[in-house]
Amino acid sequence: MAATTLYRLRTRASQRRAEHVRLEAELVDARARGEAAAVERAQLEASLHATREAAEAQRATLQQLSSELGDRLLQQQVNAFEATTAALERRASSESEAIRAAYGAATAERNERLHVELQPVHETLQRLADTSVATDTRSAAEFSRLVTLVQSLNDEHRAHREETRKLHDTLRVSQVRGRYGEWTLQRALEAAGLQERVHYVMQPAMRDDEGLFRPDAVLLLPQGRAIVIDSKAPLQHLLDAQHASSQSEKTTLLDRHAKALRLHIDQLASKSYPARMAALVPDRVLLDGVLLFVPADTVLDTAYRRDPKLLPHAASQRVHLVSPASLLIVLSAVEQLWRQDGRDQRAAEIEKIGADLLGRLGVVLGHVSHVQRAVNDSVTAYNALTTSLESRLLPIARRMEELGVRTREPIPTIGEIDTVPRELGSRLSGALIRAQTGAATTTVTADETPAAA
Numbered sequence: 001m002a003a004t005t006l007y008r009l010r011t012r013a014s015q016r017r018a019e020h021v022r023l024e025a026e027l028v029d030a031r032a033r034g035e036a037a038a039v040e041r042a043q044l045e046a047s048l049h050a051t052r053e054a055a056e057a058q059r060a061t062l063q064q065l066s067s068e069l070g071d072r073l074l075q076q077q078v079n080a081f082e083a084t085t086a087a088l089e090r091r092a093s094s095e096s097e098a099i100r101a102a103y104g105a106a107t108a109e110r111n112e113r114l115h116v117e118l119q120p121v122h123e124t125l126q127r128l129a130d131t132s133v134a135t136d137t138r139s140a141a142e143f144s145r146l147v148t149l150v151q152s153l154n155d156e157h158r159a160h161r162e163e164t165r166k167l168h169d170t171l172r173v174s175q176v177r178g179r180y181g182e183w184t185l186q187r188a189l190e191a192a193g194l195q196e197r198v199h200y201v202m203q204p205a206m207r208d209d210e211g212l213f214r215p216d217a218v219l220l221l222p223q224g225r226a227i228v229i230d231s232k233a234p235l236q237h238l239l240d241a242q243h244a245s246s247q248s249e250k251t252t253l254l255d256r257h258a259k260a261l262r263l264h265i266d267q268l269a270s271k272s273y274p275a276r277m278a279a280l281v282p283d284r285v286l287l288d289g290v291l292l293f294v295p296a297d298t299v300l301d302t303a304y305r306r307d308p309k310l311l312p313h314a315a316s317q318r319v320h321l322v323s324p325a326s327l328l329i330v331l332s333a334v335e336q337l338w339r340q341d342g343r344d345q346r347a348a349e350i351e352k353i354g355a356d357l358l359g360r361l362g363v364v365l366g367h368v369s370h371v372q373r374a375v376n377d378s379v380t381a382y383n384a385l386t387t388s389l390e391s392r393l394l395p396i397a398r399r400m401e402e403l404g405v406r407t408r409e410p411i412p413t414i415g416e417i418d419t420v421p422r423e424l425g426s427r428l429s430g431a432l433i434r435a436q437t438g439a440a441t442t443t444v445t446a447d448e449t450p451a452a453a
Contacts, residue, residue, distance in 0.1 A: 009124055016118050023110045030106060037099040048088055181233035182216055184295035188324055189217065192331030199338060206280050215273050219291075220284075221334060222341035227287040228273040233295050234260045238302060258307035261299070265310075268292055269317035289318040291330070297323040383416045390414075 182203075189200050196202060201218045217229040237257035244250035274286040292314070294300055300323050303310055314321050322330060 005124075009121060012121055016114070016121065019117065020114060023114060026110070027107060030102075034099055044088070044091075048085070052085065181231035181293065181295045184324065185217060185229065185231045185293050185327075188293075188327050189219075189331060192328060193335050194331060194338075199334070206277065208276050208280060210276070213271065213273070213276060215277075216293075218277070219331075219334060221287075222337050223285075224283060225285045225287060226277075226281075227289065227291060228277065229291040229293055230268050230273070231293045231295070232261075232264045232268075234264060234299065235296075236260070238299060254302060254306050257299075258303040258310060261294075261303045262307065262310060262313065265292060265314045265317055265319045265321075269319050274318075289320055291327070292319050292321050293327055294321070294323055297325055299323070379417050379419075386414050386416050 186202060189196075194200055199220055201220070203214050203216060204218055205212065205214045207213075215228045216231040219227050219229055221227065234257060237253045237260060241250045241253035241257065244253060268290055273290055274288055278284070278286045300321055311321065
């Protein structure tokens with residue numbers, strides 16, 4: 001956009017320069033015409049001078065003739081000559097003034113038109129100048145902010161480098177490295193959604209014939225199983241390798257790092273955690289193997305590159321190397337096992353409650369059957385009673401009324417009951433049979449007996 005505008009401005013400026021050249025050419029032409037008019041005026045003045053000289057000569061002649069022609073005729077000739085001379089002078093003066101006025105008007109008109117035409121160019125150049133000043137001001141402000149930002153980044157980098165140096169110095173202490181590995185292990189267990197003392201135990205202290213031992217964590221599994229997790233943070237040689245002065249020194253330190261990790265594997269295998277804990281915790285089945293946790297993936301990657309046989313060696317010792325990434329996968333599987341175990345336990349409890357409910361339903365349905373038979377017997381006895389009343393007592397009471405014996409209340413009419421209790425449906429009968437069958441294999445407590453019910 002700026003290039004297009006600059007091109008247009010240059011084009012217009014070229015056009016203005018061409019117009020200015022044309023106007024200068026016209027001005028030169030006008031000056032030439034003015035010079036020609038001046039020459040013509042000079043010629044007229046010369047002619048006038050000649051005419052005056054001729055007139056003087058004629059005047060002298062006329063003076064000579066005046067004596068002959070008389071004063072009147074001479075005066076007429078003199079007046080006519082003076083009138084002619086004045087007319088010629090006025091004509092020459094008016095033509096000169098007209099030429100000057102026309103030249104001045106043309107020049108003023110062309111200057112005004114050139115000023116009007118060059119005004120947009122002037123305004124555009126002024127805007128370009130203002131824009132350039134504003135751009136320079138913004139650039140200076142942006143540069144100042146950039147300098148401030150770079151300074152703050154440098155300060156942050158120095159602070160980060162100082163913090164990193166302090167962290168490196170701190171991690172060179174073996175106790176700090178051990179605590180760092182334990183803390184990372186516990187954060188990983190919590191991140192997997194496991195609960196302490198429910199799904200895992202941190203640093204359980206145990207004592208056997210060999211003495212006191214304390215693994216970093218025991219991961220509890222469903223169905224009474226468990227596996228030991230031990231944390232190691234072999235970072236000393238790895239940290240030194242980052243500040244090595246030569247490639248050979250760095251290679252030597254990395255080899256020492258791999259050897260240190262192999263030594264930790266052998267030491268952990270020699271502790272025999274599964275066998276020792278199985279003797280102290282008989283209700284738990286300890287898996288044959290130990291998880292060796294290192295708090296950074298770089299520790300394992302570097303050791304694997306320097307010692308390709310490290311992983312098979314650890315597997316032969318029943319030691320499984322895990323980092324935060326791989327441990328989270330293992331812990332996620334453990335969390336899913338606990339969820340499935342919870343579902344299985346709830347399903348077993350629901351099955352037990354269902355069997356208990358089925359036994360109780362059989363007891364209740366037995367009571368219902370007893371009540372049904374009792375109601376049937378009551379209806380039969382009632383109908384027999386009403387039949388006896390109708391056939392034996394009521395005829396005598398009607399005969400006494402016919403003989404005039406009156407009572408305060410009329411003798412009510414008593415009828416038989418023709419409604420019988422509903423029989424148990426097929427579904428309830430089948431449930432009663434199943435309940436009775438299940439009750440034979442279900443232990444019924446004293447408060448579930450028919451008498452207690």
